[in-house]
Amino acid sequence: MLNPQAQTDRLVCLTENVIEEKKKKFRGIVKVPIEDLVFAPDFTPWDYNISAAKVSRLERIFKNEGCNRSEPSNFILGTISEHILSEALDLSKLTTADLQSRKDPPMLYLPRFQYIRCANGRSRANALSATPQLGSWWTVELYTVVDLSAEAFGIITENYMNEGVFSHGHICERIVHHRSKDPTEEKRWWARLTKNSASIFRRLLKHPSLAHHLLQLILHIPGIREGFELSPWGKIMAAKCDEEIIRYMEFILELWVELMGSKEALDYVDPEDVREFQLRVPGVSQLDFHHLSTLVTSGNAFKRMTDGALRRELVVRMKSIKYLIPSLHTLQKDFKYLRPCTDTVIRLFSHNRNSYVTAQSLAFDAFSSKTLLGPDVVFFEKLKCLYLFIMGDMVGITGEWPLLEVGEMPHECVRLPRSWYRLAHEARRLGFHSDEIARLVSEDPDEQVALRALREARPDSISEYSPSELQGIVRTIVANFGEARDHITGKPSSEFTTTGVGEPISRRCGRQYSGAYARDRWNFDLAGFSDPTPESMDITSLFVRKSVFHAFWRIDEKPNVPTPEPEDEPMLPPQTESLSSENELMYSQGMPVHAEAQDQPILDWNNSYEHNRMRRRVEIRHRKKKKQKRAVRQASMRRISQTGKRKNRRLIQNLLERLQTAKQPMISPATQPVARQLAVQQQPTIQQQLIPYENTTSEISMAEDWGAVISTPTLDLIRPLAQTLEMTVLEFIEDDLNGGSWKEHKCQRESISEFIQHLKGHFKRDVEFYHQHEPRTIAEHELSQHDAICIAPKNVKFEESHFPAEEQL
Known part of the structure; x- marks a missing residue:
């Protein structure tokens, strides 16, 4: 030296x-x-x-x-x-x-x-x-x-x-770099750390399990160093959750290697890239994919990557990322969520709180079906179920309220004995056994409350209960406790994705917020977490819990079964089509939150000046597109209306010309009003609209042989253009001699509903509506679409010969 x-x-x-x-x-x-x-x-x-x-x-x-x-x-x-x-x-x-x-x-x-x-x-x-x-x-x-x-x-x-x-990550990397090469340079970098930070880093370097994985990240991913802070690692080393932290660090390295394509390509990653990519999931969220792919293709991300082909390959690989992209920063934040879970497990299984035995080791020792080879698949599955149960009742077990939503008042929160009672029963059901579990199972909190109430009401110093009757009294009180109803009836259902506004970036790591906890706690299920998450517009808070759970404990997802294509329009590649203004507006309006000082969200471009500028630009674009759509819609409606009027006028003119030149018998007087109405159909008058329906009748026998009144091709031209103001309604009159006959009525088309209600009064039972020449029914709301209909009692069997011939109408 x-x-x-x-x-x-x-x-x-x-x-x-x-x-x-x-x-x-x-x-x-x-x-x-x-x-x-x-x-x-x-x-x-x-x-x-x-x-x-x-x-x-x-x-x-x-x-x-x-x-x-x-x-x-x-x-x-x-x-x-x-x-x-x-x-x-x-x-x-x-x-x-x-x-x-x-x-x-x-x-x-x-x-x-x-x-x-x-x-x-x-x-x-x-x-x-x-x-x-x-x-x-x-x-x-x-x-x-x-x-x-x-x-x-x-x-x-x-x-x-x-x-x-210099960030702690950069200083630590320099210390490790010079450690075996230049002791003088190493000492110069040690001098940049405070006494407390230097002490933590020395302990980290000596840690038997954490040191190797942490140095792998700091040395191989340059951009991840900036988010590394030494102060949380003192708590991490004292939390006795080494296996969970190691799995998280392995997940960081695996996912970034998968994203970049190789370990060598990790040199392209700088701190700006980590800030943009962390906590996004481009393989599930279309908004995240659009944002990140735009950064990559424009050159704003991975600035040292000069090969355009490598950039295109990176964009393709982003689609395979199915969990939130992690970093050392997100690990340090998510540790605040992990700590209460592992502390609960340690309290449930530990005999000596002062001994340094990790939570997973304690759980394995307490597992009844453990093998000599160490933790196996069965053990990990049971342990995951136990952690999910703890996550679902975090408030009652830990006595800590989640982060407050905007405007929410602080709550008084304590550990609930009944929550620990249920946890002990769940642990025993999963195959875990310990002295603490046995004690919790034997002490029903409801019975303890009942006994305490009895003794407070009648202290032992002045009175006593009969031992033979005391247990019956307690059971009665406990039974009355069971009459209480939960505030929440039924378990709310949450989804992993949404087509609307998703979970903001600032809320995708760290402790859970109270609103997300109340909404998602009922859906912490290993089977549900194991299902592949399909791609959608954005992710929800439930997906955030799934991704954090995967980072700490791993999820074995089921094989991906092809699902029907969503009804939403697919998102176009960012090179050819920009994100719709509606979706940009939804995504830019993230929910504001007020986190604690130690839980401040990461600062990214979404919450900065760039975010506000983009939001204003999107709003202006949205208003312009809305005006353009309205103008196009109005012009289209006017064009369709004018085209329809011209077409109808041409058809009527052609029809009248053919009627005048047809070498057939003249149209009977009964059908002349139809032609006249067709001629003036495009110009209805107020008098026409005020004419009440005519209740003219004529007897038509079913046995009578109907003759053809109009039997020319001209009738085929008239039928499709029916829609005249007047309709024909044939009412079936039952007759004991001939079986029945049809009674003809005339009414205005716009008055058909009132007229049908009038005719229904003639029948003593339900009625059916038929076409005028065949036993095919018509729905009541479609009656106005026909020129002639038949009404008859329900359940009367007709044959086609029973109906009046179409030419007679």
Whole structure:
């Protein structure tokens, strides 16, 4: 180990080497749009990982005094690869000499998906974005990656960065990276942690089971480091739930590898990508898929992925993601939901609370059907059922109320003995046995309350109950308790998906909210969780519980059975069709929540300025589309109406011409009103509408031989255009001699309902309506669609010969 003086000399030497390297390998000064800059240590755009106080101060300076981007001390130091610089020079129509010879730095434009990695200047770029009148570019002191070594760039970056800017994940990764290579560098990074954080990380590195899986994530997924915080891991290590945490970390690595296609592709993931992708499920939620696929195809996500084919393959792989995408940040939040569940299991099975035995180990020891080979499928299935039971009665078991909804008042909450009594019975039914379970099962809470009430009403000091009668009295009181009715009659049913507004991003991790708990607790069922979730517009709070349960305990989903296609219109690919304004509006209006300080939701673009801007844009687009649809609908109705009128006028004109030229006997007087009405059908008068129905009658015998009145093809032209103002109604009159006859009535079409009610009074039983020439019934609401109908008593059997011939009507 070097002494303090040697360490100081080494740092001075390093600094001198960096200065010398900068002098020799300087490439030039250029102006670069701030959109083409990413900043250390996580190489994210200017609007992430910022210091709000510093940005606010710079904004005031820029607005009042302007910004001097020509001052060398204000230059941003950046690096770029040699081949990208060559492409940028060609695109900007510059040469290498132009970067150093010009007095005024030229503007350098980069190819798509390419960025300059900057050691400093994030706050300046962020403040400049708030003053667009000054121009959205900054002066960059440019070096190439090959010329400027990684060690030199790292030292420059550290000199620019404040101590608090590096995330715990980045510091821990640097410590592990230098641990076996450079003890001096390792010590410098340890110095960036507080005493408490350093103590937690040392314990983590020595942890026999958690250390390996945690370092796998920190070392292999660069973008996941920013969400890592050391303070929750002190509680995680003390919670005795190692197996659940390990399964969650394995799930993080497995899902991100599945998403990116390989472990090598994880290098493309930066903190901005993790913030956008975490807590979304593109394989189930169409809204999530549309949002993420748009980011990928536009180049706003995975900015270091320059191959378009890789981006298209990534979009295809997103459809296979069937659970919420996790991260270390979501793990730290979901631990707050896991902790009460594992604490309950430990209390149910533990003999010595102080011994470090995990919840799963205690449950396995208490399982009656355990095998010598360790936990098997049967044990895990029973353990999952036990945890689901705990999740369904979390409030009664733990005595902790969920997070409050907006406007909800705090509740007084205590552990309910009856909830523990039911839990003990469920654990014993599943095959678990322990002293605590036996004690809880033997002590019925209702009996305890009844005994306590009896003794409080009549203390033992002044009276006593007969031992032979006491048990009967207690049973009577307990029976009366059973008369109480639950506030909730029946168990509310919840679905995993919805076609409307889904669960907001901010509520997809951490503790449950009271509204979601009251709605979903009745549906925590292993069989239901094991069914594949079909794709829909968005997910619900119940799906969030399913996904969290899968991360901690795993769900063995049943084989996916093909289901009928949903009635909803399929979502088109984002390259060709944008999301409908209605769906964007639904998704943008997330439910506001007031979480506790330690449960603040993650900040993403949905809850920022970008979200509000998008929401206003969607509302304006929605109003415009609504007006356009209304105008198109009105124009279409006018066009259909005019077309129908023209068609009817042509048909009537053609019909009258054919009637005049037909070489057939003239139409009988009985049918002349029909032709006249057809001629004036398009111009009904008020007198016509006020004419009451005519109750004219004529006797028609069934035995009579009907003659043809109109037997020409002209009748075929008249029939389809019937719809005249007058209808013919034939009433069946029963006759003992001839069997019956038909009585003809005339009535106006618009008065058919009243007239039918009048005729029904003639019959002493139910009636049926028939076509005029065949025994085929007609529904009463369809009577006005026919020119002639028959009405007869129900259950009277007719043959076709019994009906009046159609030509007679």
